[in-house]
Amino acid sequence: MKTRHLLLAVAAALVAIVVSLLVGRFQAYLIGAVAVASIGALALNLLIGACGQISLAQGALLGVGAYAAGNFGNAGCDFLALPAAGLTAALISALIGLPALRLRGLYFAIATLAAQAILEYLFKTVEPLTKGISGLVIKPMTLLGTPLVTDQAYAALSVFALFVTWLFMVWIMRTNIGRAFLVVRESEIVARGMGIDVARTKLWAFVASGFFVGIAGALTGFITRLANPEAFGLQLSVDYVAMIIVGGIGSWGGSIIGAAFVVLLPELIQRLGEFLNVPNVLSAMRELAFGLLIILFLIFEPRGLVALLRRLAPRIVAAAAVLLGRKEIWKPQSASRRRL
Amino acid sequence: MTYALQLAVAGIAVGSVYALIALGIVLIYKCSGVVNFAQGAYAMVGAYVTYFLVTMGLSPLIGVIVSMAIMAGLGALTERAILRPMLKAPVVAVMMVTLGLLIVSQAICLAIWGPDQRAFPALFPSGAVEIAGIFMTYNYVATGILSALLSVCFLAFYRYTLLGLAQRCAADNSRAALAIGIHVSNQVSLAWAMSAALAGLGGTLLATLNGLSLGLADIGLVAFPVIVLGGLSSLGGALIAGLVLGILQSFTDGWLTPVLEDFLRAHTSIYSVGALQQVVPYALLVLMLLLRPEGLFGRGGTERV
Numbered sequence: 001m002k003t004r005h006l007l008l009a010v011a012a013a014l015v016a017i018v019v020s021l022l023v024g025r026f027q028a029y030l031i032g033a034v035a036v037a038s039i040g041a042l043a044l045n046l047l048i049g050a051c052g053q054i055s056l057a058q059g060a061l062l063g064v065g066a067y068a069a070g071n072f073g074n075a076g077c078d079f080l081a082l083p084a085a086g087l088t089a090a091l092i093s094a095l096i097g098l099p100a101l102r103l104r105g106l107y108f109a110i111a112t113l114a115a116q117a118i119l120e121y122l123f124k125t126v127e128p129l130t131k132g133i134s135g136l137v138i139k140p141m142t143l144l145g146t147p148l149v150t151d152q153a154y155a156a157l158s159v160f161a162l163f164v165t166w167l168f169m170v171w172i173m174r175t176n177i178g179r180a181f182l183v184v185r186e187s188e189i190v191a192r193g194m195g196i197d198v199a200r201t202k203l204w205a206f207v208a209s210g211f212f213v214g215i216a217g218a219l220t221g222f223i224t225r226l227a228n229p230e231a232f233g234l235q236l237s238v239d240y241v242a243m244i245i246v247g248g249i250g251s252w253g254g255s256i257i258g259a260a261f262v263v264l265l266p267e268l269i270q271r272l273g274e275f276l277n278v279p280n281v282l283s284a285m286r287e288l289a290f291g292l293l294i295i296l297f298l299i300f301e302p303r304g305l306v307a308l309l310r311r312l313a314p315r316i317v318a319a320a321a322v323l324l325g326r327k328e329i330w331k332p333q334s335a336s337r338r339r340l
Numbered sequence: 341m342t343y344a345l346q347l348a349v350a351g352i353a354v355g356s357v358y359a360l361i362a363l364g365i366v367l368i369y370k371c372s373g374v375v376n377f378a379q380g381a382y383a384m385v386g387a388y389v390t391y392f393l394v395t396m397g398l399s400p401l402i403g404v405i406v407s408m409a410i411m412a413g414l415g416a417l418t419e420r421a422i423l424r425p426m427l428k429a430p431v432v433a434v435m436m437v438t439l440g441l442l443i444v445s446q447a448i449c450l451a452i453w454g455p456d457q458r459a460f461p462a463l464f465p466s467g468a469v470e471i472a473g474i475f476m477t478y479n480y481v482a483t484g485i486l487s488a489l490l491s492v493c494f495l496a497f498y499r500y501t502l503l504g505l506a507q508r509c510a511a512d513n514s515r516a517a518l519a520i521g522i523h524v525s526n527q528v529s530l531a532w533a534m535s536a537a538l539a540g541l542g543g544t545l546l547a548t549l550n551g552l553s554l555g556l557a558d559i560g561l562v563a564f565p566v567i568v569l570g571g572l573s574s575l576g577g578a579l580i581a582g583l584v585l586g587i588l589q590s591f592t593d594g595w596l597t598p599v600l601e602d603f604l605r606a607h608t609s610i611y612s613v614g615a616l617q618q619v620v621p622y623a624l625l626v627l628m629l630l631l632r633p634e635g636l637f638g639r640g641g642t643e644r645v
Contacts (some may be wrong), residue, residue: 096511099629105431106375106557110564111629113621115560126611234561238439245436284451291443298437299425329577 011161016229020155025278028151029223031265034220037259039165041243043212048168048241049250050178051205052185054109057096057242060119061210065122065217069129070138079143082161085218092119093204093210101199104188111313123229135228136222146238152313154223161219163258165212169252177204182295203320243293257305265289294317342473347594348587354549356395356487360542361559362566362578363491364535369572371531374423374434378441378537380560386411387547387556388449391460400463404544415536416529422534424525446554446614450566457553464548483545490541491579494534498575507531522550565621568628571635581636585621593617608616 020031033091040062047053055061069085079085123130130136140147148154169210169272172178180201189197221227239262247258266286273282300307368376389410393403417442426434429459464482468475498504509517512526517524543556545618550556566585570577604613628635 047433054435066601099626103629103633106435107629107633109431109435110375110568111626113561113564114625114629118619118626121614121616125614152442173491241432241436241439241590245433249432281451285445285449285457290442293445294440295422295437295444296429298429298433298440299422302429302433 003332006340009163009166013159016159017156022024022154024039026037028155029181030264032151032158032223034260034263035155035162036216036223037240037243038162038253038256039158040213040216040240041221041247041255041259042162042165042169042217042239043209045244045250045255046172046181047209048175048211049187049207049255051181051202053097053100053205054105055096055112055209056121056234056237056241057115058111058213059232059234059236060116061093061213061237062217062220063091063119063123063227063229065214066221066232067136068136068214068225069141069218069221070136072127073141073190073222074139076142076146080139082215082218085221086214089214089217090207090210093206093213096210097206099201100202100206106337109176111201111235116237118203120229120233123232128229130229133228133229136225138225138330140225141222146224153225158219158223160212161215165215166252166256168208168212172208177201181205200208215339234335242290245302246293246304248298248306251304251306253308254304257309261305262290265293294310343631344591344596345472345474347590349474349484350480350594351587351590352488352583353484353586354590355583356484357511357542357546357549357582357584358559358563358566358586360538361488362563362582363494363575364538364542365560365563365567366572366575366578367531367535367538370568370575371507372419372528374425374438375572376481377435377438377560378418378445379535379563380557381442381445382411382415382536382539383543383559384449384545385414385445385543386536386554387447387460387543387552388453389540390544391453391458391547391552394463398420398624400461404463404606406546408465408540411540412533412537416533418536419529419532429444440557440558446557448451449554457551457555460547460552477496479548483549487542487545490538491554494538495575495579503530518628532620550585562621565625565628568625568635571637572638574635577635577637585624588624589617592620625635 001130016031016035016060020028023031041059044058047055065088068088069081072084096112096115100108103111124133127278142148143157148157169334173181175283180191180196182196183194184201184205191198191201205223224231228234243262244256245257245258246261247256269286270282271288273285297304361383362432365376365379366586368374368379386407390403390407393406397404414606422437422441423434425438429437464478466478468477469481470476470581498508505519506517506522507530509520509522510524511531514524517527539560541627543559546556546559563582566581570579571580593616597613600613600616
């Protein structure tokens with residue numbers, strides 16, 4: 001990563017934090033929701049995009065984060081509730097990943113489906129920790145003694161957490177373990193031939209991914225102030241896989257774009273429905289648009305929005321140049337596609 | 341004893357529907373290498389189509405047959421329109437596209453029929469029959485017999501007919517099948533059509549037992565423990581595993597849950613174990629994947645490190 005990119009990211013994060021402190025409640029809520037979803041999508045992309053392990057247990061893992069944060073937070077752990085939730089989710093994620101040491105591809109995806117179902121069941125039944133079907137009421141998070149109560153504060157916190165997550169992702173892919181993820185994704189046999197401990201590499205992917213999913217879940221819990229089993233169903237897992245597919249599998253920027261897309265699309269359709277005065281078919285419309293988008297993206301642009309933007313960028317710039325009456329203001333870089 | 345038999349009968353009825361759905365998934369997997377997460381969607385759509393036809397005034401028998409034909413068309417259509425362009429796509433993409441299909445079909449049913457559960461028109465006469473002290477409603481009897489019969493017919497079709505042989509050729513080695521003059525892509529479409537029709541019937545039967553709702557699509561996910569238990573590549577395995585899981589669920593619900601709850605209430609503060617029967621298949625699935633990933637009846641050579 002060049003220093004320029006880092007500075008750009010720092011500036012973007014600062015701007016986003018300042019903006020989220022200044023805007024109204026609803027906008028702050030949206031910024032927070034996009035940031036939290038982005039953290040989860042980055043973490044999932046580390047697992048699926050970088051290491052090639054398909055997981056359908058993301059929703060339940062977010063739930064683990066939320067419940068853990070709720071319990072730690074209610075017990076008075078201050079801001080430490082966030083990392084504590086991350087660690088709890090990392091532990092559970094490693095457990096979910098254990099079958100991956102023996103299974104590959106689809107078989108493992110089916111095993112995570114089972115993990116999702118079992119965790120959902122546990123959310124409903126382990127009442128001392130989860131308060132069962134009625135859900136766990138979570139007190140506002142305290143930051144060094146001051147409780148955070150406004151949506152703006154949570155939005156700023158989420159953006160900060162997103163920035164840290166992004167830094168971690170970029171950093172880890174430059175380390176040996178990050179390179180090992182890529183080799184394991186391409187071929188486990190080659191990885192073994194290169195002297196990579198495949199099992200340990202996979203477990204690290206699950207731990208690292210799980211930690212950040214836990215943070216995202218914890219932030220969700222603190223923002224909604226309630227963790228209930230219905231909120232962390234298979235639907236949520238599918239949403240997250242959709243985010244990284246729509247954004248771009250194996251692309252960090254794509255994860256954030258995809259998360260923003262999947263979070264904001266329902267809001268947009270909601271507005272559209274209110275505008276056109278057809279509220280009763282709204283939820284159906286939302287689901288329909290979502291499902292169709294997944295299918296269309298997979299068929300026509302499997303590398304996601306990021307690839308689409310990269311392809312269209314020169315044309316947009318050219319069109320802008322023509323509009324401005326200038327021949328050439330920016331020469332697109334060569335089409336070499338950067339992967340992780 | 342009577343109670344145990346009663347539970348077993350209920351389990352067999354539901355289990356045979358599982359088998360029907362699971363057979364479809366295994367068939368599609370064998371023929372096109374796709375694990376179809378949208379099988380539950382076929383079941384749900386099939387049930388809604390039957391509901392529509394029967395409430396329009398068709399007789400139940402014709403309604404079910406027409407609905408199966410429609411589902412077969414839909415199955416072939418999805419294969420041609422959606423899965424065909426994705427032949428070389430990675431596993432996660434194919435899996436996701438079937439999940440997208442599930443979302444879309446649920447949305448369409450939601451838009452047309454609304455979110456509420458509906459009473460399904462009676463396909464079979466109401467009332468119950470008593471055999472050896474066990475009461476069975478005609479619904480359960482008919483469901484069990486119909487789906488078991490159809491599953492067996494289906495297996496026989498595969499084993500003994502020329503078309504079934506062509507199907508097996510296409511699934512086993514598509515290049516060799518092409519070389520001996522089998523139109524492989526038609527065979528794949530046919531496999532999708534048949535499994536969608538089977539799922540449509542399964543959904544209809546399930547709706548006669550549990551009522552008609554969008555939740556019917558969940559059976560597509562319950563079918564996964566079934567196919568893992570039976571082996572992802574074994575049709576007969578899916579049939580047996582379906583019955584086993586149905587019975588297991590029924591016994592968990594009717595026998596294990598009360599026993600466990602009594603024990604927990606006596607010794608701990610936990611009052612309920614919730615819907616244990618919904619999670620037992622998944623626990624079994626994990627165990628199976630760890631001990632014997634190829635399933636009870638599957639052949640080796642499945643993806644394993």
